[in-house]
Amino acid sequence: MRKFSMILLAAIVLTSCVSKKKYLALEHENGEIKSELTKTRVEKEDLESKFAAIQERVDAYNNKINTLTSLNSTLNEENDSKMETVSDVAVISNNTKAKMRETLEKVDPTLVSQAKTLKDSMDLAISYNLKSKMSSSSFNEDDDIAVSIDETVVMISISDKMLFNTGSYRVSNKANGILQKLADVINSEPSIDVMVEGHTDSRSINTEKIQDNWDLSVLRATSVVRKLQNKYNVAPEKLIASGRSSYQPLASNDTRDGRSKNRRTRIIILPNIDKFFALMESDK
Numbered sequence: 001m002r003k004f005s006m007i008l009l010a011a012i013v014l015t016s017c018v019s020k021k022k023y024l025a026l027e028h029e030n031g032e033i034k035s036e037l038t039k040t041r042v043e044k045e046d047l048e049s050k051f052a053a054i055q056e057r058v059d060a061y062n063n064k065i066n067t068l069t070s071l072n073s074t075l076n077e078e079n080d081s082k083m084e085t086v087s088d089v090a091v092i093s094n095n096t097k098a099k100m101r102e103t104l105e106k107v108d109p110t111l112v113s114q115a116k117t118l119k120d121s122m123d124l125a126i127s128y129n130l131k132s133k134m135s136s137s138s139f140n141e142d143d144d145i146a147v148s149i150d151e152t153v154v155m156i157s158i159s160d161k162m163l164f165n166t167g168s169y170r171v172s173n174k175a176n177g178i179l180q181k182l183a184d185v186i187n188s189e190p191s192i193d194v195m196v197e198g199h200t201d202s203r204s205i206n207t208e209k210i211q212d213n214w215d216l217s218v219l220r221a222t223s224v225v226r227k228l229q230n231k232y233n234v235a236p237e238k239l240i241a242s243g244r245s246s247y248q249p250l251a252s253n254d255t256r257d258g259r260s261k262n263r264r265t266r267i268i269i270l271p272n273i274d275k276f277f278a279l280m281e282s283d284k
Contacts, residue, residue: 100125123148145178156182160263167205169219171227179224182267183232195240195268196221196228201259202246217243224265 097118103125104112115121126147146157160166163175171179186194198217210216221241228234251258 103128126154154269156267156269158265158267159260160265161260163224163265164220167207167216169210169216169223171223175227176231179227180232183228183234186228186234186238186269187232193238193240193270194228194234195242195270196224197266197268198224198243199248199262199264199266200246201262202249202253203259213245214243217245219243220265 100122104115104121107124107128111124112121115124144159144162148155148157158178162178163171165172186192198219198221200213200217202213205213205216210219218241221243225236225239225241228239229236246253246262249258249262250264251261253259253262
């Protein structure tokens with residue numbers, strides 16, 4: 001019996017020793033796991049911090065890229081709209097030059113070949129657009145209406161017979177068509193001013209209402225201005241009336257043909273050339 005008790009006691013002690021070793025081993029293993037978990041958490045936080053820094057740099061780079069893209073787009077737009085002086089006569093942008101090239105494709109190639117400079121091309125293109133907008137089967141383009149650019153203005157010269165009866169300053173009904181088209185051009189662009197300038201030949205005139213050619217040239221200009229204002233609703237603040245008498249002839253007054261060329265009304269449009277070209281294009 002005693003022997004049995006000793007064996008039982010030894011078994012209990014041995015079992016207790018084995019369990020304690022397992023506990024200590026498990027406790028050690030648990031400690032390592034906690035240590036690894038802590039290490040992993042620290043590494044995770046470190047990675048998150050690094051990722052946030054990287055993301056911040058990426059966002060900064062993206063902002064720079066967007067800014068540069070926007071700047072490049074702005075610079076391209078500015079380059080297209082950048083104004084270029086043309087022979088100290090007018091200014092023109094890349095956008096306008098592109099439109100001008102499109103217009104010149106419609107013009108008689110013979111005329112285009114004669115345009116030696118950028119100003120020549122601009123004259124030809126704007127002349128084509130104006131004549132197209134103001135076209136009429138009753139116009140003789142060589143004698144009745146001429147369009148050109150002089151310095152920074154567009155000039156439309158209309159022969160006397162298109163607007164008035166001989167020796168008269170009253171606008172005739174046959175002028176309605178051309179004045180309507182002219183008013184359409186003026187009214188389509190609010191930024192332009194228009195000077196109507198009367199010219200006569202050198203033959204003297206003296207009537208009850210007209211003292212001389214100064215009177216006649218001014219009265220013709222004011223008649224056109226009133227017609228544009230009252231019949232075609234052109235804002236009067238955009239209009240200027242002036243007379244040049246016979247002192248700016250286009251040809252010799254010694255011949256009938258020369259005197260006919262000198263009797264004219266010149267419409268001087270003072271726009272931004274780009275805007276003027278744009279409004280001419282918009283009606284096609």
